[in-house]
Amino acid sequence: GEDVEQSLFLSVREGDSSVINCTYTDSSSTYLYWYKQEPGAGLQLLTYIFSNMDMKQDQRLTVLLNKKDKHLSLRIADTQTGDSAIYFCAERWGDGQNFVFGPGTRLSVLP
Amino acid sequence: KAGVTQTPRYLIKTRGQQVTLSCSPISGHRSVSWYQQTPGQGLQFLFEYFSETQRNKGNFPGRFSGRQFSNSRSEMNVSTLELGDSALYLCASSPEGTGNTEAFFGQGTRLTVV
Numbered sequence: 001g002e003d004v005e006q007s008l009f010l011s012v013r014e015g016d017s018s019v020i021n022c023t024y025t026d027s028s029s030t031y032l033y034w035y036k037q038e039p040g041a042g043l044q045l046l047t048y049i050f051s052n053m054d055m056k057q058d059q060r061l062t063v064l065l066n067k068k069d070k071h072l073s074l075r076i077a078d079t080q081t082g083d084s085a086i087y088f089c090a091e092r093w094g095d096g097q098n099f100v101f102g103p104g105t106r107l108s109v110l111p
Numbered sequence: 112k113a114g115v116t117q118t119p120r121y122l123i124k125t126r127g128q129q130v131t132l133s134c135s136p137i138s139g140h141r142s143v144s145w146y147q148q149t150p151g152q153g154l155q156f157l158f159e160y161f162s163e164t165q166r167n168k169g170n171f172p173g174r175f176s177g178r179q180f181s182n183s184r185s186e187m188n189v190s191t192l193e194l195g196d197s198a199l200y201l202c203a204s205s206p207e208g209t210g211n212t213e214a215f216f217g218q219g220t221r222l223t224v225v
Contacts, residue, residue, distance in 0.1 A: 031212055042115075042201055043216040050212075088154065096167045097144045097205045097214050101154035 004102035006089055011108045018076040020105045022089030025070060032065065033090040033099065034074045043088065046074070076107075084109045113138065115204050115217035123223045129190040132220045136183050136204030142166075143185040144214065145177060148199040157200075160185050161207070189222075197224045 003025045012018045024032065030051050035043040049056045049063045049072070056063045062075040076083055086104040093100060116135040124130050136143050144167075145157040156169040160179035177187040183204075189196055199221050203214040 033214075035216070042117075042218040043203075045213060045215060048212055090154075096159045096161065097142045097203060098156045098159055098167045098169070099144075099146075099154075099203075099214065100156070101146075103153050 004089055004091055004100050006087075006102035006105045008103060009106050009108070011110060012079050013110050014079060014081060016079055018074075018079045018083070018107055018109075020074045020076075020087050020089075020107065022072040022074075022102055023070055024072065024089070024091045024100075024102075026091055026093055026100070028093070031092045032063075032072050033092070034061075034063065035088040035090060035101075037086045037088065037104070039085075046087075079107075079109050081109045081111065083107060115202060115215055117200075117202055117217035117220050119220060120218065121221050121223075123225060124192050125225055126192055126194060128192050129188060130192060130222060131186050131188045132200055132222070134185045134187075134202035134204075134217060136185070136202075137215060140204035140206050140215075141183050142205040142207060142214075143179060143183065144203045144205075145185070145187050146201045146203070147171075148201060148219070149197075154201070157187065192224045194224050197222060 033048040034046040060077045064073045088104045089102040090099040118133045142161045144159040148154045159167040163179045174190045179185045199219045201219045203216045205214045
């Protein structure tokens with residue numbers, strides 16, 4: 001079945017770049033997503049990428065997709081303390097709004 | 112435009128009871144999906160409703176059910192609650208089902224079963 005994997009923890013210094021990695025197994029996925037979850041909150045959609053794209057940039061966020069290796073990454077430039085949160089990679093499968101989520105990467109930003 | 116609204120935000124129930132959670136999607140959105148989030152299992156898909164019909168279903172027992180009304184609001188029901196049902200329940204809404212790219216999540220309902 002579908003499976004999404006992520007490393008569980010990442011620590012960076014404020015001002016540095018963060019790179020969060022994700023691998024997925026469903027080669028038929030059409031869209032891949034990054035969501036952010038702050039403590040006690042729901043999921044905030046950060047960005048998504050269509051499977052026929054290699055890269056998408058949105059302000060401080062850059063998404064890279066290597067479809068051959070089924071590898072997705074999220075780069076956050078100039079990481080700030082407000083970026084501390086859990087980041088979920090997700091793939092959408094089937095013909096509806098059903099997402100398969102990774103376990104989430106807890107990003108800690110150190111001053 | 113108001114976001115996805117889930118009520119209640121917090122709920123405490125006793126084993127064996129049943130519970131109903133509500134989700135009001137963003138105005139104009141017709142697809143509502145439900146997810147369960149637990150520390151052990153992460154985020155798991157429960158089911159999706161579109162135009163009052165359940166279109167997709169995850170691997171949860173029949174104690175978990177849902178429905179969608181003509182105004183796209185959705186409810187999910189869990190009967191005969193177990194301790195393991197304690198979780199954050201999230202719903203997501205999308206403008207329509209197939210082909211649409213974005214799903215927006217509510218703040219969730221935190222259910223505690225004692």
